[in-house]
Each structure stands twice: as structure tokens, then as C-alpha cells.
Amino acid sequence: MTWLDLxxxxxxxxxxxxxxxxxxxGAPERxxxxxxxxxxxDLTAAAAETAAAFAPLLTAGVLNPLLAAGPGxxxxxxxxxxxxxxxxxxxxxxxxxxxxxxxxxxxxxxxVADYVDFYxxxxxxxxxxxxxxPDAAELPPNWKHLPIAYHGRAGTVVxxxxxxxxxxxxxxxxxxxxxxxxxxxxxxxxAEVGFVVGVPSTAGTRVSTAxxxxxxxxxxxxxxxxxxxxxxxxxxxxxxxxxxxxxTSVSPWIVPLDALEHARVDGPPQDPExxxxxxxxxxxxxxxxxxxxxxxxxVSRPPFATQYWTAPQQLAHLTVNGASLRTGDLFASGxxxxxxxxxxxxxxxxxxxxxxxxxxxxxxxRTFLDDGDEVVITATAPGxxxxxxxxxEVRGTxxxx
Amino acid sequence: MTWLDLxxxxxxxxxxxxxxxxxxxGAPERxxxxxxxxxxxDLTAAAAETAAAFAPLLTAGVLNPLLAAGPGxxxxxxxxxxxxxxxxxxxxxxxxxxxxxxxxxxxxxxxVADYVDFYxxxxxxxxxxxxxxPDAAELPPNWKHLPIAYHGRAGTVVxxxxxxxxxxxxxxxxxxxxxxxxxxxxxxxxAEVGFVVGVPSTAGTRVSTAxxxxxxxxxxxxxxxxxxxxxxxxxxxxxxxxxxxxxTSVSPWIVPLDALEHARVDGPPQDPExxxxxxxxxxxxxxxxxxxxxxxxxVSRPPFATQYWTAPQQLAHLTVNGASLRTGDLFASGxxxxxxxxxxxxxxxxxxxxxxxxxxxxxxxRTFLDDGDEVVITATAPGxxxxxxxxxEVRGTxxxx
Numbered sequence: 038m039t040w041l042d043l044x045x046x047x048x049x050x051x052x053x054x055x056x057x058x059x060x061x062x063g064a065p066e067r068x069x070x071x072x073x074x075x076x077x078x079d080l081t082a083a084a085a086e087t088a089a090a091f092a093p094l095l096t097a098g099v100l101n102p103l104l105a106a107g108p109g110x111x112x113x114x115x116x117x118x119x120x121x122x123x124x125x126x127x128x129x130x131x132x133x134x135x136x137x138x139x140x141x142x143x144x145x146x147x148x149v150a151d152y153v154d155f156y157x158x159x160x161x162x163x164x165x166x167x168x169x170x171p172d173a174a175e176l177p178p179n180w181k182h183l184p185i186a187y188h189g190r191a192g193t194v195v196x197x198x199x200x201x202x203x204x205x206x207x208x209x210x211x212x213x214x215x216x217x218x219x220x221x222x223x224x225x226x227x228a229e230v231g232f233v234v235g236v237p238s239t240a241g242t243r244v245s246t247a248x249x250x251x252x253x254x255x256x257x258x259x260x261x262x263x264x265x266x267x268x269x270x271x272x273x274x275x276x277x278x279x280x281x282x283x284x285t286s287v288s289p290w291i292v293p294l295d296a297l298e299h300a301r302v303d304g305p306p307q308d309p310e311x312x313x314x315x316x317x318x319x320x321x322x323x324x325x326x327x328x329x330x331x332x333x334x335x336v337s338r339p340p341f342a343t344q345y346w347t348a349p350q351q352l353a354h355l356t357v358n359g360a361s362l363r364t365g366d367l368f369a370s371g372x373x374x375x376x377x378x379x380x381x382x383x384x385x386x387x388x389x390x391x392x393x394x395x396x397x398x399x400x401x402x403r404t405f406l407d408d409g410d411e412v413v414i415t416a417t418a419p420g421x422x423x424x425x426x427x428x429x430e431v432r433g434t435x436x437x438x
Numbered sequence: 439m440t441w442l443d444l445x446x447x448x449x450x451x452x453x454x455x456x457x458x459x460x461x462x463x464g465a466p467e468r469x470x471x472x473x474x475x476x477x478x479x480d481l482t483a484a485a486a487e488t489a490a491a492f493a494p495l496l497t498a499g500v501l502n503p504l505l506a507a508g509p510g511x512x513x514x515x516x517x518x519x520x521x522x523x524x525x526x527x528x529x530x531x532x533x534x535x536x537x538x539x540x541x542x543x544x545x546x547x548x549x550v551a552d553y554v555d556f557y558x559x560x561x562x563x564x565x566x567x568x569x570x571x572p573d574a575a576e577l578p579p580n581w582k583h584l585p586i587a588y589h590g591r592a593g594t595v596v597x598x599x600x601x602x603x604x605x606x607x608x609x610x611x612x613x614x615x616x617x618x619x620x621x622x623x624x625x626x627x628x629a630e631v632g633f634v635v636g637v638p639s640t641a642g643t644r645v646s647t648a649x650x651x652x653x654x655x656x657x658x659x660x661x662x663x664x665x666x667x668x669x670x671x672x673x674x675x676x677x678x679x680x681x682x683x684x685x686t687s688v689s690p691w692i693v694p695l696d697a698l699e700h701a702r703v704d705g706p707p708q709d710p711e712x713x714x715x716x717x718x719x720x721x722x723x724x725x726x727x728x729x730x731x732x733x734x735x736x737v738s739r740p741p742f743a744t745q746y747w748t749a750p751q752q753l754a755h756l757t758v759n760g761a762s763l764r765t766g767d768l769f770a771s772g773x774x775x776x777x778x779x780x781x782x783x784x785x786x787x788x789x790x791x792x793x794x795x796x797x798x799x800x801x802x803x804r805t806f807l808d809d810g811d812e813v814v815i816t817a818t819a820p821g822x823x824x825x826x827x828x829x830x831e832v833r834g835t836x837x838x839x
Contacts, residue, residue: 151593156676177674182617183608187676188589188683192552192764193641202642204759207584207713216583218713240594240685241603241839267759273578275557275588276677279759282589284641312608312619358605358668358680359839363593438642438760 040128041135043074048427050074051119052420055290055429056100056255059141067098067144070136071118072290072429077141078118079134086130089117100147100291104235104254105364111235111254115295143198143289146257147233149191150363152285153355154229154261154371156185157346159305161374161382168390169269181309184346184354186368189261190282194367197288197431201262203408203438204283208266220438221264223391224406227372228329228339228382228414229259232348233291234366244356246317249349250294252362256323258288258414258431259369265385265405287367288414288431296426300324300418304347311350314357321347323418325428327373329382330413334397339373339382341416408437441529442536444475449828451475452520453821456691456830457501457656460542468499468545471537472519473691473830478542479519480535487531490518501548501692505636505655506765512636512655516696544599544690547658548634550592551764553686554756555630555662555772557586558747560706562775562783569791570670582710585747585755587769590662591683595768598689598832602663604809604839605684609667621839622665624792625807628773629730629740629783629815630660633749634692635767645757647718650750651695653763657724659689659815659832660770666786666806688768689815689832697827701725701819705748712751715758722748724819726829728774730783731814735798740774740783742817809838 039051049055049072059070059077068081084092091114094102103114121127156162159176166175179185203224207216235254238244244252261281268280304322325341346354351368372382381387384405387395394402406412416428440452450456450473460471460478469482485493492515495503504515522528557563560577567576580586604625608617636655639645645653662682669681705723726742747755752769773783782788785806788796795803807813817829 151591153679179608179610179617179671179674183672185672185676186679188591188679190552190589190761191592192767193761195641202760205644206759207580209580215710216580218715240596243606264759270580271584271586272675272677273580274673274677275586276673276675278554278587278589279755279761282756282761283759284761309616314619354680355683358607358665358684359603360591360594360680360683366593 039122040125047074053296053426055292057289058144058146069095075138076135077138082134101364107236145196147365149194149367150365152189152191153186153368154189155351156371157344158374159345161372164386184351187276194285200436201284201433204264205438206267206279209270223265225263225265225384226412227261229369231257231259231367231369234362238362240361241359246349246353255291255293257291258428260286260431286431286433288429290429315350321349325416325418327416339380340375341373343375406435410435440523441526448475454697454827456693458690459545459547470496476539477536478539483535502765508637546597548766550595550768551766553590553592554587554769555590556752557772558745559775560746562773565787585752588677595686601837602685602834605665606839607668607680610671624666626664626666626785627813628662630770632658632660632768632770635763639763641762642760647750647754656692656694658692659829661687661832687832687834689830691830716751722750726817726819728817740781741776742774744776807836809836811836
């Protein structure tokens with residue numbers, strides 16, 4: 038099908054084709070790219086080479102102009118890339134624009150406008166409730182009526198590979214009268230899936246669940262690093278702030294919605310039936326299989342299909358008050374946690390609030406992250422004909438503050 | 439002192455000189471401007487006319503390049519504007535670049551990067567506690583240890599004069615089993631003061647209280663519109679979201695820190711003594727006199743000098759976890775409320791949770807805002823020699839959703 042020599046089981050075949058931004062060697066120039074197999078197609082160069090109409094959208098060093106162009110152009114670019122990589126007549130012209138992925142440096146693929154983080158896994162919310170509020174109702178009373186969310190810090194969203202500096206802050210030791218100050222002792226991860234908004238909306242209007250694919254460009258992986266001790270002390274009454282704002286890592290490759298056709302499933306049944314504006318007719322649950330590795334060892338495999346609220350519902354909620362969308366808005370799913378113990382998306386849950394340390398092969402134990410720890414989150418999803426597509430990874434190493 | 443014919447009691451004399459962005463007539467071009475008296479100096483044109491070294495910073499249609507340039511350049515621009523408006527030899531060259539303020543359209547003066555909203559008025563926090571949580575402790579236990587804050591939506595920060603569309607959303611009627619959906623019935627204001635960050639900081643480092651003036655460019659007025667019913671139902675456990683994100687209005691003129699020399703006062707005494715990173719040696723309390731008008735009637739005069747946490751403390755807290763600053767970050771004080779009944783910065787407080795309607799002259803009553811209501815927040819501060827400087831206004835009218 039393609040003139041490239043791709044292995045049959047590649048996670049980055051022509052059915053995937055995620056977008057990113059990269060540079061080569063020490064060159065400062067950032068270029069749009071498409072990952073295919075273990076190569077990156079220099080999309081900026083290829084579009085110029087073929088004099089594609091969309092070439093001017095690919096020269097900004099970020100994907101934002103492409104994101105803003107909307108689904109018609111997104112499809113045109115995707116169709117063109119497929120054609121280039123399929124038709125042998127393009128082979129000689131495009132081969133110079135293919136770079137081994139091992140030779141590129143990936144960058145944050147888009148300028149993040151606003152960053153919103155949801156809280157849409159029922160299993161995660163139940164676990165958090167049991168750990169933090171053992172005497173209260175397990176789910177907050179609003180939880181099944183709306184997808185809870187808060188705004189995070191867009192300016193500290195960083196690309197995979199960026200070291201995470203352990204944050205300092207205030208924490209309140211149990212049974213102490215006053216807070217203490219110092220490096221966080223409960224540095225955690227949250228394995229999440231992020232949705233990247235392309236097409237803006239107008240203030241004062243809503244984006245319906247049916248308009249989801251008209252606004253959202255694609256999907257990435259997110260690690261919403263969390264300092265649980267800082268978060269616990271600061272969060273009342275206005276929610277998390279410094280416990281989250283020191284850094285949020287995202288994967289470099291944005292998988293377009295069109296690549297997820299075979300991953301789409303019904304979300305879980307919702308009871309009570311949500312308000313009209315949250316109802317959906319298309320299925321936009323996504324059967325993504327996440328995997329979390331800590332220092333090379335798989336510690337969890339959260340199943341994204343178990344999320345209670347789907348991305349179109351999240352987007353409809355985000356805008357139901359008339360809030361406008363901008364190109365580059367990022368909204369994340371919240372920690373993805375499945376029903377099983379080895380499907381939990383945070384160390385908070387995996388170590389049950391620090392009370393049940395996780396044993397790593399070799400005898401090491403962890404409740405929360407030590408300096409030097411490396412966390413890698415990956416995901417795959419069903420593709421056509423039993424194949425799978427990959428999301429790449431979001432990776433980060435903790436360094437002392 | 440100036441060759442301009444300024445009234446002695448102008449709030450916009452040479453000791454003020456706030457910056458903004460404006461256009462004239464229907465022209466699409468946005469230009470940097472300085473307000474002086476009832477005129478706007480076209481700063482973009484004046485800098486070009488005088489071949490000022492900083493002229494290239496003023497052509498972006500937003501102030502961001504000027505903000506990023508730092509205190510040395512800010513002072514250079516300010517000194518130049520004063521010289522231009524003082525030395526008669528500039529009069530003929532610059533007169534063509536002075537436009538009556540009544541003839542300009544003001545725009546959002548800067549691209550907002552991240553928007554953070556604090557909660558730093560003790561009187562406001564006490565009132566909110568008494569209204570919302572009458573049985574709980576009056577201040578949250580963390581309140582006097584850290585300036586509580588949350589991230590708001592940067593993409594819906596709008597300039598004064600932009601209509602505010604009443605948001606729809608979920609609310610939980612008292613004694614009802616389930617939430618209801620519809621237009622907010624408790625649309626409110628929050629009179630705040632905003633601080634505009636110019637110079638960015640590096641991720642993983644802190645900005646000390648002493649570095650405040652090295653990063654912050656100036657001050658504006660903020661109306662953090664709030665739908666109390668939406669906010670009350672959604673906020674647990676992650677804080678306000680849609681109850682705030684539909685719109686935040688800011689005044690068009692950014693008063694530079696250098697204009698506030700005579701407004702600087704000690705903040706209130708702080709007990710307990712805050713952690714080292716929150717201590718200050720310079721006084722950065724600000725004696726701003728705010729005024730809130732509802733449909734033309736003054737309903738409150740909040741005194742900003744009563745704020746418990748000062749702006750340098752807020753900035754140091756915001757970055758103590760290593761979170762970086764970007765040019766265009768906006769952080770707001772939180773609702774400004776003084777100790778007296780007629781110094782409350784929100785209708786929530788002025789009507790005591792809706793239980794004590796506010797009587798307007800003419801017999802009209804308000805608990806929260808009706809469609810068509812217009813809110814104007816203004817402020818002045820002490821200037822040199824007993825004069826005062828003005829902040830202009832932040833104005834908004836509620837339109838039905």
C-alpha cells in the first residue's frame with residue numbers, strides 16, 4: 038500500500054499519521070511533521086515540495102494555523118499525506134523529507150490557549166473519595182449530573198521529556214497545628230487523555246455534543262503531575278492550584294480524530310439521564326489502552342473506555358455557559374482509572390493514599406515519586422483489520438527542587 | 439509643566455500616563471496609546487515620529503512586546519512620553535497624534551496568557567464564609583497561611599464595554615432532589631484589582647517578593663462576573679469553573695507601577711507571620727479607592743488598602759512551586775471588600791446572600807443582576823501633591839442568554 042518499508046505491526050501506519058512539531062540536530066527551526074513507522078515526514082517541506090494549497094499553514098513552528106483551519110482542511114492534509122506515501126511517483130521527491138524519529142527533537146506541538154482538566158473517571162472519583170473523604174458520600178452530589186472540571190495553568194504545559202522539578206510548597210502534616218514548608222513529599226502522576234481544540238467558538242454561544250468533531254482536532258496523552266500534600270492543604274475552598282501548576286506533560290504526537298474510527302465505542306450507561314445539552318447520539322467513548330511504566334516497570338494499565346463522561350460531553354459542558362473556545366485549547370479527561378487494582382491512573386490510588394506501597398521488581402517500594410524516578414505513559418487503540426495504532430508516549434523524570 | 443491644556447484636577451495628568459490599545463473610527467488598525475487628560479496620545483505614531491528606539495515594541499496591536507521588554511524600557515518609554523508632553527518643541531509634531539478619548543475605541547490592551555484569581559480580602563472571605571458556611575469556621579484554616587487562588591479562563595477575559603451574556607448552567611435549588619438547568623438567577627459582580635505581568639520567569643525558579651517590580655508592568659481594574667448558583671453547585675471538590683468562565687472584564691488602561699508611588703502603604707499586620715517566601719520588606723499595599731455603580735448609582739466604595747495579602751506576596755506564592763510566568767499573565771486580587779457594609783465588593787455580600795435586597799434610588803431593589811443592568815467599577819489613588827490619579831473604569835451590561 039505504501040512505498041515505505043513499514044512493518045505490518047507498526048503502531049504508526051497510514052491509518053494513524055499523528056501530527057507533531059520537530060527539529061533536527063541543533064537547528065533552531067521547528068517544522069510540522071507526521072509520524073509514520075519509525076520515521077517523521079517533514080510536512081512543512083513536503084507541502085512546499087508538492088505546492089500544496091495548505092503549505093502556508095505549516096510554517097509557524099506550531100500546529101495552531103493548521104488546527105484553526107478546520108475539518109475540511111484537516112481531511113485534505115490527511116488525504117494528501119496518504120496519497121504521497123502511497124503513490125510511487127512521490128517516492129523520490131519525498132524520501133529526502135523523511136527523518137528517522139530517533140534523530141528528531143520533538144517540541145510542544147501547539148501553543149496552548151486555555152487548559153482545562155476534567156474529573157470524569159467514576160472509578161478514580163470513587164477511589165479519591167474513599168481515600169480523602171472516608172466518611173463522606175463516595176461521589177460528590179454533582180458528579181453524575183455534570184463533568185466536573187477546573188482550569189489549569191496553560192503556561193506550564195510542557196512536551197514529553199521535559200524534566201519535572203519537584204515543587205516546594207506548604208503542606209499540613211497530620212496532627213500538626215501549623216503548616217510546614219518544603220519540597221513536596223507526595224509527588225504523583227495522573228495518567229490522562231487530552232483533547233486539542235482546533236476551531237474556535239464565539240463567546241455567548243454553546244458547542245453542542247454533535248459539533249465535537251467540528252472543533253476538536255485530535256488526541257494526545259497527558260501526565261498531570263500532582264503534589265498531593267500541597268494540593269490537600271491549599272484546595273479549600275477554591276480547588277487545586279500550586280499542587281498542579283508546576284507542570285503538565287503532554288505527548289508530542291497529536292492523533293487526529295479521523296484515526297480513531299475503530300476505537301469508538303459507547304460510553305458506559307449514564308444514570309440519571311443527563312440534561313439535554315449533555316446527551317449524545319454518536320458514540321465517542323474511546324477504547325484506548327493506556328499503560329503506565331515507573332522506572333521501566335509496568336505499574337498500571339488504565340482502560341479509557343471506562344470513562345463515565347465522554348469528550349463531546351466535556352466540550353458541551355465547558356461551553357454551555359457561553360465560554361468561547363480558542364485554537365489551542367486543551368482539555369484533559371482527568372485521571373483514567375478502571376475498576377481493577379492494576380488499572381489505577383495515579384500513585385495515590387495505586388498506593389491507596391500512601392498506605393499500601395507499590396512493590397517494584399527488584400524489591401524497591403514506592404508510595405509517591407522519588408527524585409530520579411521516570412514515568413512513561415503510552416497508549417494504543419484499535420485500528421483497521423485487527424491492527425493497532427499508537428499514541429507514542431509522555432515521559433518525565435523527577436529532578437530535585 | 440505640559441504644553442497640553444490639562445485641568446489641574448485631571449485624573450490623567452503626567453504623573454499617571456496609563457497605557458492601552460485603541461482604534462479610531464472604523465479603522466481595523468490597533469495602536470498603543472497613553473491616556474493624558476481627555477486625550478489619547480497615539481504612542482505607536484509618536485514613537486515612530488520621534489524615531490524612538492522602542493518604537494518597534496509598539497506595532498503589535500497589543501502591549502505584549504512592551505510588557506516583555508522589562509523595567510528599563512518601561513521607564514524609558516515613560517520618561518520619553520513625559521518629555522514629549524513637557525518640552526514645547528514637541529508640541530507641533532505630536533499634536534496630530536493626540537485623539538480625544540471620546541473618539542477612540544479601546545481594546546483589550548494585552549494578550550492574556552494565564553489568568554489567576556486570588557481571594558485575598560479578609561473581609562470578603564469572612565463574609566463569604568458567613569453566607570455560605572454559617573456553621574463552619576469563618577476563615578478556612580489555610581487562609582492566613584497562604585493567599586488562596588485558582589486559575590480562571592484567560593480566553594474569556596474581555597475589555598470594558600463588552601456585553602456580558604447571562605450564562606446558562608446547572609443549579610441546585612434548595613430542598614430539590616435534583617439540579618435544574620437554565621439561565622443563572624444569581625448573576626453577580628466581583629470588584630477586583632488586576633496585576634499584569636510583563637517579564638517572564640523560568641520554570642523551576644521562584645519570583646521573590648523583592649522581584650515584584652521586575653516582573654509586573656502595571657495595574658488595571660477587573661470585574662470577575664460570577665454566577666453564584668452555578669458556582670455553588672459545581673464547585674465541590676475542584677473549585678469554581680463555569681460560574682466564572684463565561685466572562686471577566688478588565689479596564690482598558692494599565693496604570694504603570696511607577697505611577698503608584700504615592701499610593702503605596704503598608705498592608706495590614708499579618709498574624710501568624712507568614713513563611714519566609716511570603717515576607718516583604720517594601721510596602722506594596724495600595725491605597726486605591728474603588729467605587730461600584732449599578733445603573734448609575736454608587737452602591738459600594740471598597741478600599742483596596744484593606745487587602746490582607748499584597749500583590750508581591752501573591753506573585754511569590756504563584757511561583758513558589760516553580761511555575762513559570764509568561765508575558766501577559768494576569769493575576770487579580772479577588773473581591774475587594776472593606777470592613778463596612780457599604781464597602782463590599784459583590785452583590786452576594788451587599789444583599790447578604792440575597793436575603794437583604796439592595797434598595798436603589800427610585801425604589802428599585804436588587805439582590806443579583808437583572809438583564810439590562812449596567813455595572814461600572816472605577817478607582818482612583820493618591821498622586822503627588824494631594825492630587826489623585828485615575829484607573830478609568832471597567833463597565834459591563836448584562837444581556838439575556
